[in-house]
Structures are given as C-alpha cells and as structure tokens.
Amino acid sequence: MLAIAVLLALTSAQQAQSPAPDLSDPEVAHVAVTANSIDIDMAKLAQTHTTKAAVRQFAATMITDHTAVNSQAAALATKLGVTPKDNAVSQFLQTGATQARTSLEPLHGAAFDRAYMDREVAYHQAVLDAIDKLLIPTTENAELRKLLVDVRPAIATHLEHAKQLRSQLGAPARTGK
Amino acid sequence: MIIWLLLLLAGSPPSKTYTVEIRGMEFHPAVLTAAVGDTIVWINRDIVPHTATADGRTKWDTGQLTQGQEGRYVARHGGVARYVCTLHPTMHGKLVIR
Numbered sequence: 001m002l003a004i005a006v007l008l009a010l011t012s013a014q015q016a017q018s019p020a021p022d023l024s025d026p027e028v029a030h031v032a033v034t035a036n037s038i039d040i041d042m043a044k045l046a047q048t049h050t051t052k053a054a055v056r057q058f059a060a061t062m063i064t065d066h067t068a069v070n071s072q073a074a075a076l077a078t079k080l081g082v083t084p085k086d087n088a089v090s091q092f093l094q095t096g097a098t099q100a101r102t103s104l105e106p107l108h109g110a111a112f113d114r115a116y117m118d119r120e121v122a123y124h125q126a127v128l129d130a131i132d133k134l135l136i137p138t139t140e141n142a143e144l145r146k147l148l149v150d151v152r153p154a155i156a157t158h159l160e161h162a163k164q165l166r167s168q169l170g171a172p173a174r175t176g177k
Numbered sequence: 178m179i180i181w182l183l184l185l186l187a188g189s190p191p192s193k194t195y196t197v198e199i200r201g202m203e204f205h206p207a208v209l210t211a212a213v214g215d216t217i218v219w220i221n222r223d224i225v226p227h228t229a230t231a232d233g234r235t236k237w238d239t240g241q242l243t244q245g246q247e248g249r250y251v252a253r254h255g256g257v258a259r260y261v262c263t264l265h266p267t268m269h270g271k272l273v274i275r
Contacts, residue, residue, distance in 0.1 A: 005243070034256050036246050061264045061265065064225070064226055064264065065225040065226070065264075067219070068224055068225050068226065068244075069224055069225065150223075150224055151224060153201045153202040153203075153223075154202055154223065154224065156202070157202040157265050157267055160267045161265060161266060161267055164266070164267065
C-alpha cells in the first residue's frame with residue numbers, strides 16, 4: 001500500500017509533465033526522517049510479534065540503521081539551520097504506515113513473519129524509488145543530497161536482505177493489500 | 178653479536194598492517210591476501226554500523242563498528258577465512274592468509 005502511495009505521488013507528477021513533485025529542502029528532510037521513523041516503529045512491532053530469530057535480527061538491524069540515519073539527518077538539519085517541514089509525501093507515507101500496522105497487528109507467528117517481510121520488501125523498494133526519482137532530484141542543498149546518496153546503498157542492502165529472508169519463509173504470497 | 182643480528186634479520190619478515198574500508202555497504206577490498214602475523218584493520222565509513230565476523234571454524238569478530246570506528250584482527254592461521262557483517266548478511270568478505 002505504501003509503495004502504491006508513493007508511486008501514485010510520482011505518477012501524478014509525471015502526468016503533470018513534471019519530473020517530480022517540487023519539494024523544498026525542509027520537506028525533503030521531513031520525508032527522510034518520516035521514512036526512517038516508520039520503519040523503526042514497524043520493526044519494534046515485529047520484535048513483539050515474531051518468534052523467528054532471523055526476523056527478530058532483521059528488525060533489530062532496521063532499528064539500529066534507521067536510528068543512525070535519523071541521527072545524521074538531525075545533526076545535518078541542525079548544522080544547516082533547517083527545520084523539517086511536513087508535506088503531502090510525508091503524509092502519504094504516514095497513512096500507508098498506519099494502514100500497514102492495522103493489518104499486521106492481529107497477526108502472529110509465521111503469518112506475521114510473511115506479512116511483515118512482504119511489507120518490508122515493498123517498503124524498501126518504494127523508499128529506493130522515492131530516493132532516486134523524488135528526493136535526490138529535488139534536493140538543492142549539496143550536503144543534504146550527499147546524505148541521501150550515502151543512505152541509498154543501505155536501503156538497497158535492506159531490500160536484498162528482506163527479499164532473502166522472505167524467500168526463506170515460503171508461501172503464501174502477498175494478497176495485494 | 179653480528180651473527181645474532183643477521184640471524185634475526187633472516188627470520189620471519191616483519192608483520193604488516195592492511196586496511197579494509199567498509200563503505201557503500203561493501204568491504205573494500207572484498208578479498209585481501211595477507212600473511213600469518215599480519216594485522217587486518219576494518220574501518221567503517223558508512224553511516225550505519227557494521228561488523229566483520231568470521232564465518233568459519235576460526236572465530237573472530239570486530240564487534241559493532243559505528244561510523245569512523247576501527248576493529249582489528251591478527252591472522253593466526255593460514256588458509257581462507259570468509260567473513261560477513263552480521264547486521265547485513267548480504268555483505269561478504271574473504272581473507273587469504275598465506
């Protein structure tokens with residue numbers, strides 16, 4: 001759902017013959033912090049719902065890594081005197097996260113693991129797309145752009161890790177929600 | 178005395194120190210050749226933490242390295258030592274110890 005929301009934002013921008021929504025740097029910073037915080041919260045949910053060590057380890061890595069990225073983003077925002085500003089893309093992400101959490105919370109055990117890892121694959125793919133097509137192209141400040149460029153390989157690695165782990169969990173495939 | 182010095186110099190070569198940079202979620206170089214007694218230093222240039230952890234019979238581990246931190250291992254045995262980042266299992270490296 002989250003991937004769809006971000007892609008919808010990108011698609012509507014393309015239909016308007018614009019390469020990407022024109023976010024200001026404070027809005028880009030807000031999107032970045034929101035995206036990290038969402039995955040931290042989802043990982044904390046996973047740690048209370050999974051019984052599988054590999055999923056718990058993945059969730060722990062998500063908390064560690066996204067916390068480290070948010071610390072860097074906060075330090076950079078302070079250095080640049082930028083106050084992150086809420087915007088439509090952040091709200092899309094937050095709405096998608098709320099819906100994902102609602103569908104994950106009742107699940108436990110293997111069903112939770114599959115749904116959580118499906119969501120992590122889709123989420124990291126959506127964030128990668130947003131970094132490439134929305135955040136980097138629209139960012140004006142060189143240091144903020146460098147932070148996004150530096151973060152990208154971590155998101156790509158998370159995506160590969162999530163795909164590997166999901167493939168070990170077996171069927172059923174995602175339902176399309 | 179001179180003979181003793183010559184014998185000392187003719188002994189095993191001085192150990193070296195090699196550096197593996199962790200950047201862009203990869204070990205650079207991914208394959209490093211060193212000798213028994215050499216020291217390998219991993220330095221983390223990434224924002225996120227990493228480890229370099231043996232993935233074989235010989236156990237060694239740098240522990241978590243945050244950005245800018247270093248971890249080291251002195252090669253004690255010859256052979257091929259594969260290692261991973263335990264936080265990011267898709268990251269692999271290899272030491273070839275002569």
